[in-house]
Amino acid sequence: MNAATTLSQSERQVGFGLAIALAVLGLVMAAGAKQGAMAVHGAMAMMLGMYLVFYIGGSFYQPEPNADRVNQYYDAPTRFGVTMTLIWAMIGMTAGVWVAALMYWPEATPAVPWTSYGRLRPVHTTGVIFGFGGNALIATSFYVLQRTSRARLADSISPWFILIGFNLFCAWAVTGYVMGSTQSKEYAEAEWYADLWLVVVWVTYFALYIRTLARRHEPHIYVANWYYMAFILVVAMLHIVNNLALPVSFGAAKSFTIWAGVQDAMIQWWYGHNAVAFFLTAGFLGMLYYFLPVRSGRPIWSYRLSIISFWGIVFFYIWVGSHHLHYTALPYWTQTLGMTFSVMLLVPSWASAGNAIATLNGAWHKVRDDATLRFMFVAAVFYGLSTFEGSFLAIRPVNSLSHYTDWTVGHVHSGTLGWVAMIIFGAIYTLVPQISGREEMAWPHAIEWHFWLAVGGTLIYVIALWNAGITQGLMWRAYDDHGALSYSFMESVQAMAPYYLLRTIGGAMFLIGAVICALNCRATYRLAPMSTEVSDRPLNPQPAE
Amino acid sequence: MTYDTLVVLAKVFGPIWMMGFFIIVIIRAYNPKRRAAYDQVAQSVLSEQPPEGQK
Numbered sequence: 001m002n003a004a005t006t007l008s009q010s011e012r013q014v015g016f017g018l019a020i021a022l023a024v025l026g027l028v029m030a031a032g033a034k035q036g037a038m039a040v041h042g043a044m045a046m047m048l049g050m051y052l053v054f055y056i057g058g059s060f061y062q063p064e065p066n067a068d069r070v071n072q073y074y075d076a077p078t079r080f081g082v083t084m085t086l087i088w089a090m091i092g093m094t095a096g097v098w099v100a101a102l103m104y105w106p107e108a109t110p111a112v113p114w115t116s117y118g119r120l121r122p123v124h125t126t127g128v129i130f131g132f133g134g135n136a137l138i139a140t141s142f143y144v145l146q147r148t149s150r151a152r153l154a155d156s157i158s159p160w161f162i163l164i165g166f167n168l169f170c171a172w173a174v175t176g177y178v179m180g181s182t183q184s185k186e187y188a189e190a191e192w193y194a195d196l197w198l199v200v201v202w203v204t205y206f207a208l209y210i211r212t213l214a215r216r217h218e219p220h221i222y223v224a225n226w227y228y229m230a231f232i233l234v235v236a237m238l239h240i241v242n243n244l245a246l247p248v249s250f251g252a253a254k255s256f257t258i259w260a261g262v263q264d265a266m267i268q269w270w271y272g273h274n275a276v277a278f279f280l281t282a283g284f285l286g287m288l289y290y291f292l293p294v295r296s297g298r299p300i301w302s303y304r305l306s307i308i309s310f311w312g313i314v315f316f317y318i319w320v321g322s323h324h325l326h327y328t329a330l331p332y333w334t335q336t337l338g339m340t341f342s343v344m345l346l347v348p349s350w351a352s353a354g355n356a357i358a359t360l361n362g363a364w365h366k367v368r369d370d371a372t373l374r375f376m377f378v379a380a381v382f383y384g385l386s387t388f389e390g391s392f393l394a395i396r397p398v399n400s401l402s403h404y405t406d407w408t409v410g411h412v413h414s415g416t417l418g419w420v421a422m423i424i425f426g427a428i429y430t431l432v433p434q435i436s437g438r439e440e441m442a443w444p445h446a447i448e449w450h451f452w453l454a455v456g457g458t459l460i461y462v463i464a465l466w467n468a469g470i471t472q473g474l475m476w477r478a479y480d481d482h483g484a485l486s487y488s489f490m491e492s493v494q495a496m497a498p499y500y501l502l503r504t505i506g507g508a509m510f511l512i513g514a515v516i517c518a519l520n521c522r523a524t525y526r527l528a529p530m531s532t533e534v535s536d537r538p539l540n541p542q543p544a545e
Numbered sequence: 546m547t548y549d550t551l552v553v554l555a556k557v558f559g560p561i562w563m564m565g566f567f568i569i570v571i572i573r574a575y576n577p578k579r580r581a582a583y584d585q586v587a588q589s590v591l592s593e594q595p596p597e598g599q600k
Contacts, residue, residue: 147590148589148590218586218589220582220586220589222586222589222590223586224590290590293587293590293591294590294591297591299584299587299588299590299591300587303583303584303586303587304574304575304583305574307570307573307574307583308570308571308574311566311567311570312567315563315566315567537590
């Protein structure tokens with residue numbers, strides 16, 4: 001199906017104009033920069049713009065879509081978003097498995113700069129967090145927003161602008177890293193022009209969300225939307241403040257942050273931890289609060305508790321970033337503040353996890369039989385586990401053992417693999433058949449395979465890195481009778497070998513599961529009958545405009 | 546404004562603001578008058594429900 005045929009004639013004209021504008025913007029960037037990462041990125045934008053010109057142009061005189069479409073949900077962007085989610089999952093996870101393997105076989109690093117660990121590691125983090133997670137959030141938010149509001153998206157151009165623009169940002173980011181272009185900020189390595197572009201995309205996203213909510217046919221805004229909106233709004237705020245930078249010139253990729261010294265560190269981790277909070281948690285809780293009740297056929301156990309958890313999470317999370325800077329030049333009280341709020345955060349976090357698990361009470365037979373629901377159940381369990389672990393690791397004396405060790409990496413992956421990715425797969429397996437006009441995925445047994453590979457991979461990965469981290473922490477603080485360190489740093493690195501092998505195996509299992517999911521979705525899309533007769537939440541028709 | 550004044554202000558108004566907000570949220574969420582409305586919202590995402598105007 002050509003997505004341009006879902007647009008009306010006037011929408012195709014707007015899309016055509018935007019595609020030309022993108023091509024011109026790319027040309028100006030490339031011409032202005034002449035060389036380096038920015039010139040390559042300009043050329044990428046220009047080629048994307050030209051491709052879209054031909055793509056839309058090719059369908060320009062196709063018949064207009066059915067006039068009844070205003071009475072249907074607009075799921076073509078969600079379909080594209082899910083595809084990009086899975087493509088980025090494979091890119092990001094492959095990079096992750098590759099760099100994990102390099103830690104076990106460091107001599108396998110090819111003697112080419114772009115394959116170095118330092119350049120590929122942010123390809124993994126950006127590919128997974130923004131590419132995989134971000135596309136999943138955008139795609140599911142469009143789906144959930146429309147169903148919970150019983151309204152079609154406010155317009156048909158913005159969702160495409162948001163998705164294509166966001167993916168251009170991701171592509172600029174990861175290609176920049178392999179060319180050595182980075183502003184050296186954790187989870188925000190992309191340079192200034194990519195950051196500015198993301199602001200434009202994000203403002204459009206927020207505007208679309210608000211405009212669609214304004215057209216809703218439900219008196220109350222369902223809690224999932226609150227989480228999605230918190231995600232969009234707070235990420236905008238974090239992104240802008242953290243990325244304030246002065247470019248060396250408007251024709252060069254390099255820029256310098258306006259923050260200095262310990263303030264730079266504080267801003268970095270205020271951003272960094274709230275990226276975890278609002279990118280990797282809030283939006284995914286929105287996903288959980290919609291797809292878990294829908295899949296289990298049971299309303300959320302306590303809607304009231306979900307409101308309390310929402311405000312608790314929003315209020316507490318924003319303060320916890322300084323727990324990344326224990327025992328540094330950051331004022332002691334600021335570290336204590338971050339630690340205290342991290343511990344308090346456990347209350348709303350467990351309220352959410354408990355609420356999700358209590359919702360399944362009475363539906364355990366479905367959890368047993370339905371791998372899709374099991375993905376969501378495991379997600380809620382890992383959400384509870386990793387938030388407990390996070391609060392625990394933030395306590396200063398615990399942090400003195402864990403900081404700089406692989407325990408932190410294990411913790412992050414228990415959150416990202418066990419919670420974030422599991423809820424994404426649960427949501428995908430629920431919505432892909434729905435938007436394909438089918439009752440179930442093309443290969444139902446493949447979901448079981450995916451589930452066990454994902455759970456097995458996550459457990460192997462996380463348990464290996466718990467062992468690795470605690471071993472490292474203990475080796476670094478072991479003293480002999482003369483007060484000298486018992487182990488050299490290299491000895492602690494050598495002790496990691498079995499764990500690093502295990503993490504590579506666990507990561508590879510998880511990647512294989514993601515590939516199975518991608519193939520299953522592709523098969524489901526291809527089998528799709530051209531009908532939308534499968535039961536869906538009825539939409540309240542718009543009054544004639 | 547001196548640093549000390551700022552600290553006093555932060556310590557006084559921070560907890561009042563946070564606790565005040567928390568209490569308002571609790572009252573709004575657990576007000577018995579809203580129970581029925583929240584139960585209905587929780588049910589509303591399950592697809593068997595007909596649209597609002599067609600009940």
